[in-house]
Amino acid sequence: MSQPAPQPLATPAIDRKWWHTATVYQVYPRSFCDSDGDGVGDIPGIISRLDYLQSLGITVIWLSPIFTSPMDDNGYDISDYQGIAPEFGTLADFDRLVAEARKRGIGIVLDLVVNHTSDEHPWFREARSSTDNPYRDYYIWRRPSAEGGLPSALESTFGGPAWTLDPQTGEYYLHLFSRRQPDLNWENPQVRAEVYRMMNWWLDRGIAGFRMDVIDLIGKQVDAGITSDGPHLHDYLQEMNRETFGSRDVLTVGEAWSATPTSALLYSGRDRRELSMVFQFEHVTQFWDQTYGKWRPRPFDLIALKAVFGKWQTALAEDGWNSLFWVNHDLPRAVSRYGDTTGFHVESAKMLATVLHLMKGTPFIYQGEEIGMTNVPFTSIDQYKDIETLNMHRLHVEAGLSPDDFIRGANESGRDNARTPMQWSSAPQGGFTTGSPWIEVNPNFATVNAETQVDDDQSIWSHYRKLIDLRKHHQVIVYGRYQSWLDQHPDVFVYSRTLEGDRLVVLANFRPHEVTVTMPDELHVQGRCLIGNYTDMDRIGETVTLRPYEAFALLCDLEKV
Numbered sequence: 001m002s003q004p005a006p007q008p009l010a011t012p013a014i015d016r017k018w019w020h021t022a023t024v025y026q027v028y029p030r031s032f033c034d035s036d037g038d039g040v041g042d043i044p045g046i047i048s049r050l051d052y053l054q055s056l057g058i059t060v061i062w063l064s065p066i067f068t069s070p071m072d073d074n075g076y077d078i079s080d081y082q083g084i085a086p087e088f089g090t091l092a093d094f095d096r097l098v099a100e101a102r103k104r105g106i107g108i109v110l111d112l113v114v115n116h117t118s119d120e121h122p123w124f125r126e127a128r129s130s131t132d133n134p135y136r137d138y139y140i141w142r143r144p145s146a147e148g149g150l151p152s153a154l155e156s157t158f159g160g161p162a163w164t165l166d167p168q169t170g171e172y173y174l175h176l177f178s179r180r181q182p183d184l185n186w187e188n189p190q191v192r193a194e195v196y197r198m199m200n201w202w203l204d205r206g207i208a209g210f211r212m213d214v215i216d217l218i219g220k221q222v223d224a225g226i227t228s229d230g231p232h233l234h235d236y237l238q239e240m241n242r243e244t245f246g247s248r249d250v251l252t253v254g255e256a257w258s259a260t261p262t263s264a265l266l267y268s269g270r271d272r273r274e275l276s277m278v279f280q281f282e283h284v285t286q287f288w289d290q291t292y293g294k295w296r297p298r299p300f301d302l303i304a305l306k307a308v309f310g311k312w313q314t315a316l317a318e319d320g321w322n323s324l325f326w327v328n329h330d331l332p333r334a335v336s337r338y339g340d341t342t343g344f345h346v347e348s349a350k351m352l353a354t355v356l357h358l359m360k361g362t363p364f365i366y367q368g369e370e371i372g373m374t375n376v377p378f379t380s381i382d383q384y385k386d387i388e389t390l391n392m393h394r395l396h397v398e399a400g401l402s403p404d405d406f407i408r409g410a411n412e413s414g415r416d417n418a419r420t421p422m423q424w425s426s427a428p429q430g431g432f433t434t435g436s437p438w439i440e441v442n443p444n445f446a447t448v449n450a451e452t453q454v455d456d457d458q459s460i461w462s463h464y465r466k467l468i469d470l471r472k473h474h475q476v477i478v479y480g481r482y483q484s485w486l487d488q489h490p491d492v493f494v495y496s497r498t499l500e501g502d503r504l505v506v507l508a509n510f511r512p513h514e515v516t517v518t519m520p521d522e523l524h525v526q527g528r529c530l531i532g533n534y535t536d537m538d539r540i541g542e543t544v545t546l547r548p549y550e551a552f553a554l555l556c557d558l559e560k561v
Ligand code: TEU
Pocket: 073, 076, 077, 113, 157, 177, 213, 214, 255, 257, 294, 329, 330, 331, 388, 415
């Protein structure tokens, strides 16, 4: 690839960080690559695919949890923060992963799950043994209500009450997720000190940072009914920063479903000393039903989507930093949700990537996205493995929903869409395992797989590779001012990025048919096409006709416009 070398920035106001130019790749270890044929992905499997990731160009891997766990929630229920789950490997394997990744210019970001532990964590085993156990206050206990029932009406994200009665002591403990994921009590300074000690232990092993699971929940005040954005949340994060990663040059990204542009500035503001950035989900929840949430998604609306992205790009333009993602291990596949998996699979997957990766922020790719993996076509509840889906199935069917309707919703929105095995090749089980996979491989692996794409310069994979590379070489992609155009147009997404004399103009058609657009005067430009999913375009006139799912980006010299 022959891109110009990165130019030093003349703008002094920009506080440059290495992660501004990075593209992160999320690995869900269970489903990425199985080296030993037990049907479950593992760390040696990840190591065997580092060359693949290096040639894609990513420089950071976010590893979903690899720690010791009973796997009630696939590792988001940790029973030993300093141990590696045996199905994933050993600590020696992990150290080898860090070293091998580093050799390839890749840093490893670990998933920090400290809102809760597993119920098998020794702290919880101790805590539940008696009310005066020294670990009791590591968790959140409440006596039954005056009527002898639940302490409050708080609900678990996975359905049902967030309280479970522990018979041993006759009190309820809080779990905002499964009953096997008791919430830690962050008000207890000992809990915080233990977490910081553990974080430093991993940082000392050479990791590149943390992704922080549901971090907006750690300041909860249950008696006041507050779960997210509690009054001391930011105090805890500033303390965490001071006690752990603040003195190290790492990437930290907090998962914050409750984040607003205002709170994002608290988390990621330059002088706040908290996190590098947060994951906000407004572009996701925007299309959830008010009552039934993601199980009954609302129709996709491009005008609304553009408004959300535009709001965040603008709000964090001068301070703070955005993360950019379509999907992760909890969300349906991007091309199924926003694109077209039948007629225009390749075009729409490339279009989605183009729109996201040329915005301002750090892009995150979820494994398989770079080859256009799609949602699952499961027909029976037995094929699902995800605890949330299985719990919701029980609750919805009990409430009268037909099982078929539930499966339809789950195929559209369930978390297992993201968790089917990575499709490496057209070999049995998509080349993921030589054994029997823990969850079925998507049957389209014969056509959608990495092997057929890596050597094809027209593939979705090559398109991602090009986008990742462009970010490394064009400061306008990293720091350019974002401006949206044609906000009310229902079919096309148009924005520009401007930095000093450079302007990048991005156009994308979100429809499976041609769309002719009248362009604003300011965008009648010519320039160099940096990337496109049809042929190169080098000029934008008064009108532009975009082919189905066409997207391209022109780099223009403002002096010549
Ligand atoms: O997810 C937080 C979370 O709230 C999700 O459960 C989310 O609401 C749902 O999946 C949306 O569809 C994080 C992790 O990413 C998830 O995998 C864990 O299950 C959860 O925390 C508990 O640790």
